[in-house]
Amino acid sequence: MSYAVDFTTVSTVGxxxxxxxxxxxxxxxxxxxxxxxxxxxxxxVEPAGxxxxxxxxxxxxLKEERGIVIGARPLEATAFxxxxxxxxxxxxxxxxxxxxxYTIEESGKRAVGFKLSDGMEIPxxxxxxxFARQKSKLAGTIRGSYFVIKNEY
Numbered sequence: 001m002s003y004a005v006d007f008t009t010v011s012t013v014g015x016x017x018x019x020x021x022x023x024x025x026x027x028x029x030x031x032x033x034x035x036x037x038x039x040x041x042x043x044x045v046e047p048a049g050x051x052x053x054x055x056x057x058x059x060x061x062l063k064e065e066r067g068i069v070i071g072a073r074p075l076e077a078t079a080f081x082x083x084x085x086x087x088x089x090x091x092x093x094x095x096x097x098x099x100x101x102y103t104i105e106e107s108g109k110r111a112v113g114f115k116l117s118d119g120m121e122i123p124x125x126x127x128x129x130x131f132a133r134q135k136s137k138l139a140g141t142i143r144g145s146y147f148v149i150k151n152e153y
Contacts (some may be wrong), residue, residue: 002046005032010138014047014076020095026139027097028076029063031089033138039082048059048090051077055116058100061112061153066079068125074098084108095120110149115142 003013007029012021015028032043048055054077062068072092079088086102095117102110113124118140122131131143 001050002044004042005029005045007033007036007138014045015091016141018075018095019132020117020119021117023140024091024095025098026136027117027142028041028091029097030136030142031097031099034081042079043078045076045078045089045091047089048074048077051079054079054088055090057153058088058098058112058152059105061100064151065112065149070096070098070125071123079096092119094123095121096126100149102149111122112149113144115144115147117141 005028008059010025010029011051012025015021015024018024026043035041035043055074059070062070070092072094074090075093076091077089079086081087084104085103088100090098093104099113114129116131126145130144131145134142134144136142
């Protein structure tokens with residue numbers, strides 16, 4: 001069942017099994033607020049099992065581009081298109097959020113972003129990345145990193 005993320009009242013719906021569910025819910029709400037404000041898009045997620053094609057697409061890009069295999073269990077995912085950009089998000093039980101920004105036009109930007117919920121450790125499979133910090137009223141301190149996608153997906 002899909003769930004429209006409310007960024008005014010942060011809820012842990014769908015994330016309850018995470019040991020840092022409150023922080024992960026804040027991170028998810030932070031993303032929802034961004035897409036509502038920038039693109040007037042309602043950020044809607046669904047259980048990862050119901051969004052297997054999205055999870056598989058994100059995992060394929062990680063594996064083929066950098067040999068990364070995420071150890072944490074995916075809880076929720078979403079995929080949508082805004083202004084010619086295909087977006088995909090996967091939220092993991094350990095507090096990790098991975099997004100793929102894939103501009104449909106060939107010359108556009110394409111990247112994978114990682115965001116760590118407040119209070120989580122950097123996963124071993126992402127230890128090679130440097131993470132920048134950003135403050136969020138909804139999510140506390142978010143640490144983020146990314147890499148540019150080189151191939152076609």
